[in-house]
Amino acid sequence: MTTPPSNHKRYFFEKFGLSERLLERCLGEALSAGGDYADLYFESVSATSIGVDESLVKTASQGVSAGCGIRVVSGERTGYAYTDDLSAERLLHAARTAALIASGPAKQLVAGFTETQSPNLYPIPAADLDSDLSTKLDLVMRVDRAARAYDARIKQVRASYSDELKRILIAASDGTYASDTQPLARLNVFVLANDGKQTTRGTAGGGGRVEISYFQTEKTPEHFANEAARTAILQLGAVAAPAGEMEVVLGPGWPGVLLHEAVGHGLEADFNRKKTSAFAGLIGRQVASSKVTVVDNGTMPSRRGSLNVDDEGSPTQETMLIENGILKGYLSDKLSARLMNMPHTGNGRRESYQQIPMPRMTNTYMLSGDDAPEDILRSVKRGLYAVNFGGGSVDITSGKFVFSASEAYLIEDGKITAPVRDATLIGNGPEALKYVSMVGNDLELDEGVGTCGKDGQSVPVGVGMPTVKLDRMTVGGTGH
Template sequence: MIKQSIIENVLEAALSNGGDFSEVFIEDKYVNRLELQSGKIEKSISGRDFGIGIRIFSGLQSIYTYTTDFSEEGLLRAAKRAAHAIKNGTNGTIHPLRKEMVLPIHQIGQMPKNVEHARKVAVMRKANEIARNYDERIRQVGLRYIDEEQHVLIANSEGKFVEDTRVHSRLSIQATASDGLEMQTGFYGPGAHAGFEFIENLNLEHYAGEAARIAITMLGADECPSGKFPVIIDNEFGGVIFHEACGHGLEATSVAKNNSVFANRIGEKVAPDIVTYIDDGTLPNEWGSLNIDDEGEKTRKNVLIENGILKGYLIDKFNARRMNAEATGSSRRESYRFNPTSRMTNTYIAPGTSTPEEIIASTENGLYAKYMGGGSVNPATGDYNFAVSEAYLVKNGKIDRPVRGATLIGNGAKTLQLVDKVGNNLAHGAGMCGSISGSLPVNVGQPMIRISEITVGGTKGE
């Protein structure tokens, strides 16, 4: 993308005022986005993102600059502008660059760039038809297709020089149902670190059908009551609750500065024995997977909590310094515009032994969250909130009736202690996670779990 000799000069210029580490991240990304609404392709845009991020460490100070000016003068000017932040240092050392080969774990079948729009549109039309035909009360179907082909080159003063290509494909389906009085929506958004083969092989009957079914189910649903109940959260995207409630608190971003309830607690019991929590960026072709992270480190399987014991954190190169620990292949950024930091990839609760039927049958009075919406967390306090997109009341061990407008609130560390059932049906769901280094594709996953008590906020009152 840019000549090696220029990269070497930039790495050197970055350390010209001192500092002990410099890094160049070059990104060249092609994007296609298509939208179908009211049965028609209404939006289609393509583009090329291109820019360079330069990073310098000087002890516990991190300096970052980025530019879209790819000329040698432009890059050297950016490097010097960043170096300017360091004073009274001596020249840092640059090791000769050694080209590393990336072993691709995630095979890409069809590069989206080589696939005509017409084939992408055909899939969208089919999904639209399935959702519309589900029920006559489906009034609107919105489809978003996106593919991204991101080429990165990462080089640093320690001699690293590595290139990689990441391909992401996703189809999001939103169905709106109306009975003339009210409107409800259902959503499903499968995605993968894969090419067009992923989109073409999608089971559209399932995904588009589910989006429509959720909207229709919620249309007839009662308002959700408020109070404290046992809550059963189904597998797949249900894992978003632990992503927010404890995943963010295990990122070095919060841990390094003691701004997390999980800081300084390695080896302590933070959850019941049945809870094992893992972040694994190597799962083949999963939405949150990568061959290498955005610092050029190989991704890996990081066990965060094992049988209830806190085992590790997600750590990037910079926070590793403050924490006196090793980086875990977890450093990510949305683009060259972001200083990378520790983030999740595919995070999930490992499967247990209970069957979903057993879990529901053993719940006398509670809430069953079949599909979760999004949520957020305050990482310092661990207070979280979630919307439930499809919920049911559970009565005497049976699923009773659907309810809408359920919101779950609580504290991550406390909720983690209250997990009392872990199912055997692990599955992963795709989502976007927003934090300080931008918006990233991540998977959340879990088998069906039960939490003995969560505060449920509803519209109906107690």
């Protein structure tokens, strides 16, 4: 099923008075001083957000923004200008500003535009975004009530709901002509629990490129509230995490964020072009256990990281990154694909019209293996079972990472025993994957909360993995 791009495109033509002739003029100005390539990225965003703290509405906002970013590429250099005034005069001025980077005779455009035909991976909830705030506020208040009702030791609750409808239109000198309408919604909850001796925290949330009905039928406010409260209460009875090198089992779903940070960023083409990634020059080489297969897939319906087209107007795709431990390729945008003479994977993404696109992940996950999760746990004599993660960081050049586990347990003689607190996982991405010895048959994706930062830009992403056993990993903790 495809949605005609003209439906999305018509919005910009009617609301802002654009025309194909004006787009051609802007691209002509952008290439008037030479350059290899130019593109226009138009964006219009309607957004809502509501925050409740201690059962009181603390924030509520609705807003609309619009603008255009104009890029000129000359060799490895990029000229960029943007404007929030979409009049012909300001657009042409921005195009001339971006052109300042180039030198040489004017470059001719490819004759005519070719509209990108793309799938329809998500609904367009026009009615939802126009619905009054009371429906959305009700979701947040239900979170607050459910979390407090879970246990008397839940002492503080903060909950929030946010959604946006982003419309984009892209025209480029290579004939690219694409448009899309992209919904995004998320419900979040944070709680504090106290038993008179200590205070613990729990968080949960989810969403995706979904309509508001998703939170009323599939993943309800009560689901997220109970999960956050459960995690906080669990920590009240936790023992100090052991420290040292040991076997570690990662649970399915959100623990895939470790894969995202430790491996995913290192497989973005720009880091490899600049030779700053630990994976630079390793295509075709064994970089992980033969049990490990990792893909990036922007074509999954309604997932937070999915896109009908990327922010350069290219359809997204499923890209094999690591297959049976062998590095197969990198994630690229148009610039990296051209400079590195490699396939273009449709991973050019940007936070907004104010920023240039760069290679970014969409939904990145490890494929299922053949092992039963219970067999994986049974195989561990003494180790850590990490079910959920909080924050983490990675050094792209070295591949070193540090992650804090928000929910983890001891494994003793093949059985899950006491919950532990303050556990951190410390390792090196390329090294850690070599110690994967068992991969579960239970692949899960996260609930829809991932936001990825790179060079000051944030974009929504998805992560996932099955239950995975690593024979060796360093665990940081204060226990024994």
